[in-house]
Amino acid sequence: MPTFVTPDPWLLVALAPVLLAAGAWGHHVWAARAARRRRRIPRHWPLTPRALTNSEETLVWHWLVRTFYDHHVMIKLPVTRFTLPRDPVQSKNWFQLLGSVYCTFTICKADGRVIGCVDVPGHKGIPRMVRQIKYSLLTQCGLPYWVIRSDNLPAVADIRDEFLGDAPLAQSMREREQEERAIIAAQANLRSALNRQRQSRADSDFTPLSTWPSGNSELRPSDFNSNWGENSFLQPLDSRKGDLH
Template identity: 40%
Template sequence: MIAAIFAACLVGLAGIALYLWQQRSKEKERPQMPKEWPLLPRLLINSKERRIWVWLAKVMYDQQIMIKLPVTRFTIPAQREEAEHWYNMLNRVYCTFTICGLDGRVIGCVDVPGAAGLSMSNQTLKYGLLSQCGIPYWVVEPDNLPHMSQIRTAFLGDGALRANEQDRMDSRLKGVADDLHAAVSRQRTNKSTTAHEHHGFEPTSPPPEGPLTEGWEQNSFMAPLDSRGAELRQD
């Protein structure tokens, strides 16, 4: 009897020791905050995106332009219990620019294709998702800009451009177009000069962007803020 009790105690102590060892191992596996972060600042947009940014700032002069905003930041799942599923699917999806009004309501999204272009599946996903939310989606190239009246009408409606603003905006956009062409010319000249100085080799391109973070533990897609939940939802 005593031997059985003694054996049971040994088994219990062994179990406790194993549990403590496992907990200590888990603590060691947790990433520690570094004293010095191995990171450097980088530009938020590239030169091609910056040209569209400048153009949008002139065309959508009365709106706000957000850069690379995830779609989960301004959408909400219809069924709250499915939030985690849709968040895991969409938390890496974003458009180059998101245009919104001063009330925080998104009125349109613009994508600028990268060096490798923009896949049709990517465009189809965003177009389908955003159009169902009533948000126009455009893909814009710096060398093939739409007329300002087209994009303002698409994003703001038929009354977006008053007749007395047409001449003023055309003049403003002409200046923007001239600046964009000048910027492209300077960039090509600089590349040619640099290539010549380096014996015909083109300068190396910036390193590709790394993967986006996994998201927030607490975010407005999973648990929308009370201060804006009702106002931004539409039937």
């Protein structure tokens, strides 16, 4: 029968570090290749374009553009773009915490200075923690933070007063808004009145026509409306005076 030679324990102890080093080196090579594959630019990107805003956000966006006609309305801008940590050493930590926090709309001046932020909640609303972070951060930075829905828009004068400090213009803005609403209401009433008149006129067009003279009697000029003149198209051609040549 064959005999088995027991390996020397000291030999195994000597080879263990070599085997561990070889395994670590092999893992390092595999991880480096995997990282290069992830960084490799694909020939065909598995991505498709999409709109920046959904339907609810678009309605609020258009309203903000009209409200802040003298400013710029930025879309989904991260808060790290317009805030700066006081301690540069902690900038990496703050960026990791706030890197994914953004507002739906950010109102800024022509020089890029932000004056306030607006969020439009989705179907599930805004998470409580995220909302508290935004409100606390922006308030301490001196920036107003509002949450607005398209079916419950605030008064133009109120939000401009909050964002711009237009207190002297608040009353005039409210009056202007009331005038615009009155004009819109008047236009709606006028449109309704015109529609009723058209409907009434259309109904009258279907009334029975006047009966023509019965029998074989010829039509006489007196059978037509007396307002028609001699040259009216309703008069027969042979009614002209003078002989035809």
